[in-house]
Amino acid sequence: MATERTGVTTADFEAGFFDLDGATEYKNIMIYGGPGAGKTVLAGSAPGRILFFAGEPGYISAARLGARGTARLIPDSATAVAAAAWLEDGHASKFDFLIVDGVGTIQNKALLSYAAEAFDANPAKRTHRNLPDKPDYFNAQNFVKSWVARLVDCPIHVIFTAHAMFPEDKETGDQLVYPAIQGKGYEVSSYVCGMMHAVGYMSPRVNAEGEPVRRVLWQATKDPKNDTTYFAKDQFDALGTFTDIKRGTMMMPQILETIDSGKRNEAPEMVIPPPVAAKKAATRRAPARR
Numbered sequence: 001m002a003t004e005r006t007g008v009t010t011a012d013f014e015a016g017f018f019d020l021d022g023a024t025e026y027k028n029i030m031i032y033g034g035p036g037a038g039k040t041v042l043a044g045s046a047p048g049r050i051l052f053f054a055g056e057p058g059y060i061s062a063a064r065l066g067a068r069g070t071a072r073l074i075p076d077s078a079t080a081v082a083a084a085a086w087l088e089d090g091h092a093s094k095f096d097f098l099i100v101d102g103v104g105t106i107q108n109k110a111l112l113s114y115a116a117e118a119f120d121a122n123p124a125k126r127t128h129r130n131l132p133d134k135p136d137y138f139n140a141q142n143f144v145k146s147w148v149a150r151l152v153d154c155p156i157h158v159i160f161t162a163h164a165m166f167p168e169d170k171e172t173g174d175q176l177v178y179p180a181i182q183g184k185g186y187e188v189s190s191y192v193c194g195m196m197h198a199v200g201y202m203s204p205r206v207n208a209e210g211e212p213v214r215r216v217l218w219q220a221t222k223d224p225k226n227d228t229t230y231f232a233k234d235q236f237d238a239l240g241t242f243t244d245i246k247r248g249t250m251m252m253p254q255i256l257e258t259i260d261s262g263k264r265n266e267a268p269e270m271v272i273p274p275p276v277a278a279k280k281a282a283t284r285r286a287p288a289r290r
Contacts, residue, residue, distance in 0.1 A: 027259065028152045028195060030103075031216065032162040032179040033202035038214040038245070039161040040101050041065050042202065045250030046159060048096030053083055055102030055109065058161065062099075066250065069095070077110035077143055084150040092156040100151065100160045103144065103192070104180040111140035111182070141183035145191055152195050159252075164201065165189070175228040177201060197235045198259075205244070213244040238262065 031039045044050065044062030050069030052059045059071055074080050087098070100106070115132040118125075126133065132140075151158055165180035179199070181189040193199050200216040207213045218239040222229040234240075236259045245251045 026152075026155060027157045027256070028160075028197050029158070030160045030162065030179055030193060030196045030199040031202055032164050032199070034164055037202045037204065039202055040099070041067070041250075042214070042216070042245065042252055043099045043101070043159040043161055044069075045252040046097040046099070046157070046256070047253050049094065050097050050099060051095040051156075052099045052101055053080075053106075055100070055104075055106035058101050059099075069097075069099075074106050075109060076113040077140075078113070080106055080110065080143075080147055084147060084154075087154045087156065088150065092154045095156055098151065098154070098156050098158045100148075100158060102162065103148065103160045104162045104165075104182065106147075107140055107144040107181060110143045111136055114139045137182070141188050144181060144183075145188060148192050148195060160192075160196070169229075173227075174222075175226065177228065177230045179231075193231065193233070196233070198239065199231065199233045200239075200243070201230045201232050207244050211246060213246055216243045216245070218242060 031043055033039055040058030040062045044052075044059065044065075044067030050067065052062075052069060052071035053074050054071055055074050059067070072083065074083060092098070111132050112130060114136040115126075116129050118133065118136060119129040123129075148160070160179075162179035162181060164177055165186070167176050167178060167186040168174070169176055170185065176186060178186045178189045179193065181192050183189070198218065200218050202214060202216045205213050205215040207215075217230055217232045218234040219241050220229060220232050221241075238259050238261065239255065243251060243255060
């Protein structure tokens with residue numbers, strides 16, 4: 001990484017130009033939802049050579065259901081930084097897809113590692129080794145923004161998974177549903193989502209035929225019954241409103257094929273929210289936690 005003190009020559013700057021042709025060479029996708037929604041299994045069904053950066057053990061379910069590739073646990077911020085540097089050093093070319101499983105969990109591990117480091121450096125100023133202070137939160141927020149930016153700049157497709165969080169809209173008081181990336185309500189989560197080409201909210205549902213499915217929302221959807229909005233986006237303008245995944249199917253290849261086709265998937269409109277909304281709406285006015 002460089003700053004203005006390092007400097008970039010005009011020749012290096014000019015070498016970075018590329019033509020806009022309506023396509024993106026590498027895709028960055030976020031799948032988020034509650035525990036057990038099937039996020040990692042969906043991500044792990046990506047085709048080709050897969051590399052897992054695992055913040056949590058979801059890769060076990062993905063492997064049992066057919067995912068194959070290479071995995072590396074990310075237990076702390078030091079390992080996460082080394083992982084980004086390793087990819088930047090040319091190793092990204094060995095793989096077709098990077099799966100970052102549990103980006104919010106990796107952020108929380110970084111937060112605790114910063115707290116432990118500060119306690120060890122000066123225990124007299126800290127209450128406990130596992131009790132983060134304000135600087136640790138700021139460090140963890142900046143870490144995840146920088147780390148995700150480095151990963152999406154690598155020459156590889158990246159699929160991130162995350163849990164869901166339920167912040168409150170500061171202006172309207174409505175309940176929001178965003179990827180669980182900690183920082184000033186949902187500002188850091190929004191920042192990370194801004195680096196994604198597509199963000200999908202995944203949850204168990206029952207489709208129109210009465211079959212149990214895993215539904216991935218690709219368009220922001222508001223439930224007027226409880227004033228809850230589920231964040232989603234599709235910069236490809238190809239995925240339609242949602243994708244339903246039936247039990248035993250591996251849908252990521254089909255999702256990628258839909259994106260690459262350049263044709264819009266005309267799925268029916270869907271305004272009924274996942275059932276988790278009713279449970280979480282009651283916590284809307286709970287005090288915000290860092």
